[in-house]
Structures are given as C-alpha cells and as structure tokens.
Amino acid sequence: MTMRPSTERHGRLLASPWWRAGLAVLAGALPALAFPAPSLWWLAWVALVPWMLLVRSALTARRAALEGWLGGAGFLLAVHHWLLPSLHVFILVLAALLGLLWAPWGLLVRRLLGGVPGPGRVAAALLVVPAGWIGVELVRSWEYLGGPWGLLGASQWQVAPALRVASVGGVWLVGFLVVGVNTALVALVSAPRARTVAVAGALVCAAVVAVVWGWAPVPELAGTVRVAVVQPGVVDGVGSVQRRFDREEELTRELAGQRVDLVVWGESSVGQDLGNRPDLRDRLAALSRSVGADLLVNVDARRSDRPGIFKSSVLVGPEGPTGDRYDKMRLVPFGEYIPARSLLGWATSVGKAAGEDRRRGSAQVVMRLPDTRGRGLLVGPLVCFESAFPDMSRQLAGDGAQLLVAQSATSTFQHSWAPAQHASLAALRAAETWRPMVHATLTGVSTVADPRGRIVGERLGTDRSAAAVYDVPLARGTSPYVRTGDWAVYGSLTVLALYGVVELLVWLVGKAARASR
Incomplete structure (x- = not known):
C-alpha cells in the first residue's frame, strides 16, 4: 500500500531532529495558555498531550531526554516571558538551564509510553509520569532556582472543584491530577492494547475530584473583617517615591469614617526607613488616627538599625510603628x-x-491588630513573590493567622501577563489554608479571596489608582492541607523511589540472565 504524499511529509517532519526540536519547544509552551491572562484553564487538562506524544515517539532515550529538556525550556519561557524586558537574553540562559529538569521526565514518558505499551506499563505510567512532573516542580520551586511560579496546578485557580482539591493536598495534588489526565489521554491515543486501563485512569482522576468535592470538609465562616486596599497606580519620573507616598496618603484619608479594621499598602509603598524619617512616621501615625485603623505598609529601604536594604512589612498604629515587623525572606x-x-x-x-x-529576614511573623470593636485579628504578611510558595502561607495559617496579606508591586511588568498571574495566587493560597487572602499592589491587580478561594468584591486592575474597602469573610478551623502538609509531594517521591527500585531489580535480573547464558 502506497503512503499518501501528506503522510510521507508528516513522517519526514517527525524524523527531522530540527523539526522535532522546534515542535518540542512549542508543545512545551502550550500549557502557559492555561494561566492568566488567557486563563484557558481547561486547556491544562490536555495541553501536555502533544509534548508527551512527541517525546514517546523519540527513537532513542537521548532524544527523549533532549525533547523533555527543550519542552521544559519552552514552558518556562512562555510562563515567564514577561521577564524579557528585564533580563533580555539572560532569560534564554535561565530557561535552558532550568529546562534540564524535564530531561528525566522525558525519559520516563518514553520508557513507559513509548512503542506499544501494554496494560502494565500504562498503569505504571498513570502514577509515575505525574509523580515525575511533581518531582520536577518540587526541585524548581527551590527559591534559588527561581521559585514555584507557574506550577501547573495553579492554572486551576478559578475552578471550584480544583480549589477544594487544593484544600486537601495543596497545589501539588491538583497538578498531579492534571498530569494524570494528560497521561491517560496519551495512552488512549497511542496504546491500543491498554485503552481500558487509560480510561480507568482518567475515571479515577475524575472520581478523586468528585469525592473531594462531595465529602471534603469546608471552612466554617466566622464573621467578617473590613480591610481597605490602597493602590496608588503608576507613579514614574523624578521624585516618584515621594509623590507615590503623597498619593497613598491622599487615598487613605478618603477611608475616614468607613470603619475599616486594617489598611494595606502595597510592596515598596514607603521608600525611606521610618527610623531615619520621623516625618513620614508621624504622617503614617496621623493617617492611622484619622482612619481609626492600623496601616500595614511596606518599607523598601536601607535600614537605620541594621546594615543593608530590606523589604519589610511594618504595622503602624495611632502612635507610630507598633513593633510588628516582617522582613522578606x-x-x-x-x-x-x-x-x-x-x-x-x-x-x-x-x-x-x-x-x-x-537582605533576608530570618523568620515569618504573625501580627496582632489591636482589639478594637472586638476584632483582635491575627495577620500573616507575605511580600510579593512569597505568595507563590504554598509552604509559607501554610506555615502562617498553622501559626494562627486569621488573614493572609500579600503586598506586591509588579510595576515593572504592568502591561504583561504578570499582574493577573500573580493575583490569581491569592485564590489558591486562600483555598489551601482556609484563610482569606488580601493581595495588595502598588500597581498591577489587587484582589481579595475568601476562605474557599472565591474572589470577593471588585478587583483593582492595572489602570486603577484607588482605595477599595472589602468585607472579608473569616473562617475557623484548619484545612486538611494545613494539618497534613505536602503529602502529595511525599507520595510522588515515594512512587518515583519504588519505580527506581523496580527498574534496578529488572536490570539486575536481566544482567544475571545474560551472564548465565
């Protein structure tokens, strides 16, 4: 039977190493569309399929590792493309280095799904391939390798069942299930001998979500707290630090008489150390008296009491700084x-x-607001990038924080996908911890999420310069994720370790058999 010309061309393209390399980069970049700003969340459940189909068809293990690497680099470039104006060509270097983490994952995909796999290999793939992905995300989440920006599970921040899953196993469990469904779809397409197992795998993932949705506990609401977010907007040019402070002061004065419990300013909202600037300290204290609430500001300056520049969340009351301070870690x-x-x-x-x-801080801090109107609220501050780390918000919730506050800026990336991506993390962190989260920015997207991860009130977009007041629901109780921790991560590492032992035993048995011939 003669192959049609289009089929022959298709075969030649897939055989060309250069074409395959380009396809690997593009296929790896595809999942980025599931994140804001496009927010095609449903795409995450199928977005890995083209990449995995390409990798499984690699003729050699070396080629599979290369295409895993290139796909990982493509994914990182797409998710972090907004860094290009800041890092220029260096972002290509970083993506290439970190993309190497996906090379072993490419080997797993080819090993378990390559050729014509039977039911046993597909069953193993449904556990090992998602576990391998979680292993990669865990390593790259180390702060010195760039941190956990763009974890695949975070793309589901607006999907209520996924947020419920996050309350049980964190973003890690959501990511495991997403990759599990992608693996099942790849097996369904490429493993005719094991389609029953592939369908069963997809159904198990769906059943996990359904069981969690139906039977997992939910937070018990316990009143509300009124929080004001002050977003000054873009302030550029000479004297921008002072003019931004003036604008924040002006917006905060508008809150007088609105009976707020806390006013939150964004990251780097105060550009001078309050120990060196008693005039600024007095102005902030006067604002607190005027509004009738403490201010949580963020000081980005060289310290007067310690060497170096710190980014610090500082609580200011009617008499000045209360002594509660958190230095970004x-x-x-x-x-x-x-x-x-x-x-x-x-x-x-x-x-x-x-x-x-x-300079870095040494420990997380839970701040206590004064017991005005019967609200002695415990607040857990995070600064900017730290809201991407699930362990930090979980630690604050475990330490008793009733409200999580992330102070951010994103002013450098105002017209990119970054502000929306960052703001989306508030919903995820809130759902994981059962603690509402306020995400307050200088410029960008300010938002508030309730204890289930649902958005509260109006989001302040990148074009806004305003102060907004939110009635933020509080909750009592402890989420399963806060109680049990990163069990989905440890489970994934256990799966990988067991798979490694099995592969070693198979190799040893094969070696012994060959030696006995």
Missing part, C-alpha cells in the same frame, strides 16, 4: 539579588538585575 532571583554574583554578576549589564543584593 525569599527574594526574587536577579530582581532582588543575583545568585552567585561573582559568577553571574554580568547579568546587570544586559538587563535590570539587582545592582545590590537585598
């Missing part, structure tokens, strides 16, 4: 410090990398 690589500066310091010459490393 997890800094943005290249944005706030340069890893191995002696080796990579050249990045400052090709982009907007940090000219001086910021």
